[in-house]
Amino acid sequence: xxxxxxxxxxxxxxxxxxxxxxxxxxxxxxxxxxxxxxxxxxxxxxxxxxxxxxxxxxxxxxxxxxxxxxxxxxxxxxxxxxxxxxxxxxxxxxxxxxxxxxxxxxxxxxxxxxxxxxxxxxxxxxxxxxxxxxxxxxxxxxxxxxxxxxxxxxxxxxxxxxxxxxxxxxxxxxxxxxxxxxxxxxxxxxxxxxxxxxxxxxxxxxxxxxxxxxxxxxxxxxxxxxxxxxxxxxxxxxxxxxxxxxxxxxxxxxxxxxxxxxxxxxxxxxxxxxxxxxxxxxxxxxxxxxxxxxxxxxxxxxxxxxxxxxxxxxxxxxxxxxxxxxxxxxxxxxxxxxxxxxxxxxxxxxxxxxxxxxxxxxxxxxxxxxxxxxxxxxxxxxxxxxxxxxxxxxxxxxxxxxxxxxxxxxxxxxxxxxxxxxxxxxxxxxxxxxxxxxxxxxxxxxxxxxxxxxxxxxxxxxxxxxxxxxxxxxxxxxxxxxxxxxxxxxxxxxxxxxxxxxxxxxxxxxxxxxxxxxxxxxxxxxxxxxxxxxxxxxxxxxxxxxxxxxxxxxxxxxxxxxxxxxxxxxxxxxxxxxxxxxxxxxxxxxxxxxxxxxxxxxxxxxxxxxxxxxxxxxxxxxxxxxxxxxxxxxxxxxxxxxxxxxxxxxxxxxxxxxxxxxxxxxxxxxxxxxxxxxxxxxxxxxxxxxxxxxxxxxxxxxxxxxxxxxxxxxxxxxxxxxxxxxxxxxxxxxxxxxxxxxxxxxxxxxxxxxxxxxxxxxxxxxxxxxxxxxxxxxxxxxxxxxxxxxxxxxxxxxxxxxxxxxxxxxxxxxxx
Numbered sequence: 001x002x003x004x005x006x007x008x009x010x011x012x013x014x015x016x017x018x019x020x021x022x023x024x025x026x027x028x029x030x031x032x033x034x035x036x037x038x039x040x041x042x043x044x045x046x047x048x049x050x051x052x053x054x055x056x057x058x059x060x061x062x063x064x065x066x067x068x069x070x071x072x073x074x075x076x077x078x079x080x081x082x083x084x085x086x087x088x089x090x091x092x093x094x095x096x097x098x099x100x101x102x103x104x105x106x107x108x109x110x111x112x113x114x115x116x117x118x119x120x121x122x123x124x125x126x127x128x129x130x131x132x133x134x135x136x137x138x139x140x141x142x143x144x145x146x147x148x149x150x151x152x153x154x155x156x157x158x159x160x161x162x163x164x165x166x167x168x169x170x171x172x173x174x175x176x177x178x179x180x181x182x183x184x185x186x187x188x189x190x191x192x193x194x195x196x197x198x199x200x201x202x203x204x205x206x207x208x209x210x211x212x213x214x215x216x217x218x219x220x221x222x223x224x225x226x227x228x229x230x231x232x233x234x235x236x237x238x239x240x241x242x243x244x245x246x247x248x249x250x251x252x253x254x255x256x257x258x259x260x261x262x263x264x265x266x267x268x269x270x271x272x273x274x275x276x277x278x279x280x281x282x283x284x285x286x287x288x289x290x291x292x293x294x295x296x297x298x299x300x301x302x303x304x305x306x307x308x309x310x311x312x313x314x315x316x317x318x319x320x321x322x323x324x325x326x327x328x329x330x331x332x333x334x335x336x337x338x339x340x341x342x343x344x345x346x347x348x349x350x351x352x353x354x355x356x357x358x359x360x361x362x363x364x365x366x367x368x369x370x371x372x373x374x375x376x377x378x379x380x381x382x383x384x385x386x387x388x389x390x391x392x393x394x395x396x397x398x399x400x401x402x403x404x405x406x407x408x409x410x411x412x413x414x415x416x417x418x419x420x421x422x423x424x425x426x427x428x429x430x431x432x433x434x435x436x437x438x439x440x441x442x443x444x445x446x447x448x449x450x451x452x453x454x455x456x457x458x459x460x461x462x463x464x465x466x467x468x469x470x471x472x473x474x475x476x477x478x479x480x481x482x483x484x485x486x487x488x489x490x491x492x493x494x495x496x497x498x499x500x501x502x503x504x505x506x507x508x509x510x511x512x513x514x515x516x517x518x519x520x521x522x523x524x525x526x527x528x529x530x531x532x533x534x535x536x537x538x539x540x541x542x543x544x545x546x547x548x549x550x551x552x553x554x555x556x557x558x559x560x561x562x563x564x565x566x567x568x569x570x571x572x573x574x575x576x577x578x579x580x581x582x583x584x585x586x587x588x589x590x591x592x593x594x595x596x597x598x599x600x601x602x603x604x605x606x607x608x609x610x611x612x613x614x615x616x617x618x619x620x621x622x623x624x625x626x627x628x629x630x631x632x633x634x635x636x637x638x639x640x641x642x643x644x645x646x647x648x649x650x651x652x653x654x655x656x657x658x659x660x661x662x663x664x665x666x667x668x669x670x671x672x673x674x675x676x677x678x679x680x681x682x683x684x685x686x687x688x689x690x691x692x693x694x695x696x697x698x699x700x701x702x703x704x705x706x707x708x709x710x711x712x713x714x715x716x717x718x719x720x721x722x723x724x725x726x727x728x729x730x731x732x733x734x735x736x737x738x739x740x741x742x743x744x745x746x747x748x749x750x751x752x753x754x755x756x757x758x759x760x761x762x763x764x765x766x767x768x769x770x771x772x773x774x775x776x777x778x779x780x781x782x783x784x785x786x787x788x789x790x791x792x793x794x795x796x797x798x799x800x801x802x803x804x805x806x807x808x809x810x811x812x813x814x815x816x
Contacts, residue, residue: 001121003162004078005399006182008392008416008497009204009211010248011124011164016738017393019123020249022057022080023050023273029260036260040626043071045278046255051075053273053284054291057124059215059251063113070121078124080251083152087132087141094165097141101146110152113140114159115566116130118803125164127215128152131187134172144176153180168215171199173205179627183207183530184246188215193237200245201442204494208546209416211248218253221270221281231270232283239290239388244298246398246495253286289592295397304332305396305454307383308373310366311350312340314387317501318349324390326355330397334378340369346387365471370450374460383454389500389763396497399454402443409488410455410480411446412437413496416547419629427639430547431646432581433654435500437492438541445492446484446541450476452498459488467526474519481527509646510653517657524658525665528707529715536582547627576619580618585651588615601772615648622647666708673701677807685796686749687803695740702736702748705806706799726750726799731759731784732791734799748803751794759784 007515011018025046027036037060039044059070059080072079078607079420085106110128117123122392128149136144149167156165164182171188178184184207203212210771216586217238242250257272259265273284296302311318318337325335335356339347339365345507350358361372374382383399385391395413402411415439417429428434435449453476463482466475503512524531532538591611598605622644628636676692689698703724707713712727712735719783722735734750741747762784770777 001073002125003121006211008209008499009207009246009391009414009495010394011114011211018687020057020213020463021055022059022213022249022251022277023055023287024059024061024251024254026254027061027260028258030263033065036062036069036666037065038258040067040071042051043068047071047075047077047279050077053288056291057249057251057521058255059127061127061130063116064123069120072122074324077122079122080124080127081113082115082130083110085109085129085138086143087129089133089136094139099144100318103151106148106152107155111155111159114156118160118163122303123163125166126156127180127185128156128165128167130168130215130731131170132173135177136323138174142176142659143289149176149178150180158513160440166213173605174203178206181210183211183213185213188214189217191219191234193241195732196238197241197245200242200247201689203248203496204443205439207494209414209497212246213248214250215243216243216253217250218271221272221283223586223721227270228281228283230262231281232286235283236286236290239287240293240298243293244341244401248395253609280651283803295394298397298401302331302397303400304334304379304691305330305381305383305400306334306336306374306379306383306457307391307396308336308338308370308377309356309385309387310338310340310369310373311342311387312363312366312369313342313343313344313346313771315342315349317345317388318726319352319776321387321390322350322353322356325385326353328391328393328396330400332379333396336373338369338373338376340364340536342543363371366450366472366473367468367475368464370475371465371468374455374457374465377457381454382457382460384450384452385498386500387452387484389498390499392499395496395498395524398493402454402491402493402496403456404491405488405489406492407487409459409483409486410453411491411493412445412763413454413493414546415449415452415498415500417502418499419450419631421501421633422504423639424506426632427642427646428497428502428504428509430626430643431509432650433516434545436543436545438539438543439492440541442494443492445480446475447489448490449479451500455479455483459483462486468518470523473516474521474523477523478526481530493759504663506642506646506649510649512655514653517654518661520654521658521661521665523663525669525707530714532714573634577618577621580614581647582655583619584614585648586655587611589652597776600776603772605767607814619644619648666710669708672704672708673697674738675701675705675807679804679807681800681804682747684749685800686747687800687806689746689748689803691740691744691746695738695746698749699736699738699748702738702803706736708803709802709806711751711802715767722751726795728752728794728798729787729791731755731762732795733785734791734795736742750799751802752792754788759788 004011004013004018011020028038030036031039038046053572055077057078057080061082064079064081069079070163075345080548087106088099088102091102113124117126132145136732151711153165156163164298166181166183166185167178168185168187168574169176169765170186184203186203188196188199190199219231219234222230239250252273254271256278257270257276259269272281273287274280284705309321309325322335337350337356337358339350339358339360341361347360349357350356360374361369361378370384370471380399383396398413399411402408406758415435418424435451437445437449438447463479463486467478470478475730483490520537588611595605595608609665623640626640626643628639632639676690678697680688703713703715714725716722716724723738724736726734726736728734730755733755734754735753736748736750739747762780766777766784
């Protein structure tokens with residue numbers, strides 16, 4: 001019998017999906033040998049009944065004895081084994097020595113359990129504890145408990161490197177960081193269906209790329225006939241919802257009402273699927289039915305789905321992609337390969353898979369290929385999969401389940417690198433700038449990557465498909481924003497997972513990031529309001545990448561006196577270090593190159609030294625945060641160093657690509673809204689335009705015309721006293737103002753505004769340089785005053801001329 005493994009968001013055994021259908025067992029009255037389980041004959045009867053009810057997992061709260069493991073093997077049941085130790089809830093006082101004593105006992109007990117179960121194929125995983133209460137967590141310290149759980153995971157792996165470790169947490173303590181666990185386990189008792197569904201989606205966010213298991217779900221039957229009927233109905237929708245949300249497994253609490261805590265039987269609780277005498281409740285038949293239900297049976301009908309795979313010279317990865325895609329069992333599924341003029345064996349490989357339909361086009365770029373794909377697709381929903389990615393077996397079902405409201409126009413899911421990818425690809429997976437999703441909430445996205453996204457075909461037609469200007473990247477961001485601008489929502493299903501190979505090697509990574517920079521310039525030219533003054537995207541949601549830890553500290557809502565039932569985690573901040581990378585690294589490099597100026601005067605070497613120190617601090621932070629793959633036992637420091645190098649070089653090449661493509665991006669814009677004309681000049685740098693429509697429309701046309709001529713224009717939010725903010729030079733900004741008076745005209749002018757902080761810093765630097773290098777200080781002063789003059793001139797002369805030229809271009813060149 002093979003061991004159960006983690007396979008993305010699910011479990012697998014022997015290369016096949018493992019259906020985790022669990023039930024809790026115990027604790028019971030201690031036997032003669034001290035074990036808290038029934039005698040052998042009773043256990044055998046229980047396990048036979050469990051198997052008849054199609055359970056596949058038994059969860060125990062203490063380490064299972066040999067006879068239980070043998071019975072589980074006889075009846076093909078896996079054991080989710082508990083390691084019990086007296087945690088901090090049993091302490092009185094705040095003695096540090098006592099706290100350390102608990103940790104010592106936990107390590108000793110977990111090591112004993114892990115050693116006893118090492119190599120046992122029947123054991124699915126080891127549970128390192130169960131529900132340390134939230135007030136105990138606060139009393140003892142979140143870091144103390146989290147650190148011990150990390151240590152316990154390492155203890156398990158020392159005894160059995162292949163063992164899976166988890167900890168059964170619960171909502172009141174959801175903020176405890178549990179990054180070391182192989183899968184996330186939560187005990188959840190919620191009696192409202194929508195609340196339960198929403199919380200499972202939230203737990204997926206905490207789990208990241210790992211499976212989510214419900215360690216306990218259930219309802220007290222109350223000992224009445226109505227209560228037992230309600231228990232059955234409750235478990236029916238809970239298990240259906242868990243499957244729909246992509247939960248990897250659930251343990252029903254509990255198998256029987258026979259339940260002991262310590263040396264006393266628990267009275268008055270009726271959570272069991274069977275009563276204490278093992279007579280079944282109605283819930284047992286309901287749960288057995290759900291245990292036999294497959295994901296495909298959640299709906300009677302499924303929307304026809306077309307999977308479009310765009311490939312250009314993809315011979316290296318396409319076969320793997322098609323092997324998995326063509327094996328999908330989704331009904332009414334179409335596989336369409338669009339060969340974008342490949343010169344290798346891409347088309348030949350596609351023809352080897354009879355289920356896939358091949359469409360060959362002249363090489364025209366990614367967007368054109370994606371457009372040809374959806375136009376040729378027959379399904380109502382069109383899903384896109386990259387040729388260097390492959391889907392999990394459940395992928396199409398979860399994508400379609402993500403269309404959970406009529407307002408949802410598209411759906412995406414996570415993409416993660418395969419565990420067997422080479423080390424270079426694992427480094428790239430932990431570097432910035434990869435294909436990640438941006439979430440507005442747990443199940444709504446602002447952006448989903450093109451390697452794993454699906455849209456209604458009619459919506460793709462409505463928005464005009466993908467913009468052909470994007471030949472290799474950026475088209476997915478552009479499309480998502482166009483969809484959102486039309487008041488549609490983009491759903492996110494955390495279990496709709498695809499495996500996506502990263503490009504190994506620093507050179508290939510940097511080449512890709514340079515291309516992403518060019519694509520970013522194209523996107524910015526088309527969606528300028530979604531970009532900040534530094535030229536980087538201004539996301540409204542939060543970027544999620546489980547391989548790159550959050551840079552922000554967690555803020556936790558605990559409720560008054562720590563009594564909130566669901567003490568939620570909110571990620572705060574983290575933008576400072578992002579800004580340090582995106583802006584600080586490109587600034588630090590020129591400062592380093594200025595190091596030879598120290599030969600003129602030693603003080604001129606201060607800036608290069610500070611730049612070097614800043615880069616070293618960033619590199620150290622990146623190394624500390626890098627998470628080497630679990631299977632990498634040696635060279636972990638070297639792995640972290642490689643990740644840091646990628647973090648430092650990425651902003652340079654991305655900025656380079658974005659800057660070089662900026663002018664070309666503006667030239668390739670679609671025709672703008674014409675300015676009314678002819679235009680005339682008035683004193684004070686004012687331009688007069690005919691009022692041939694609402695002033696707001698003319699103001700929007702002015703903003704568009706200025707953007708096409710290379711000015712950075714930030715649109716207002718509605719709270720400002722101007723129509724737009726212009727970047728005129730490094731030290732000068734400008735406020736665009738329009739007026740509808742006198743009647744029949746629209747007046748427009750730009751009022752220059754000094755950027756006081758920047759100007760003061762520049763002048764101050766010039767004065768300091770004057771103490772050591774007068775000539776250099778004079779040069780700085782010249783640059784400062786030149787920049788100020790340039791900004792003022794553009795406000796009074798440059799912008800009016802741009803507007804006159806724009807108006808004249810649409811009215812036969814007539815200006816006055």
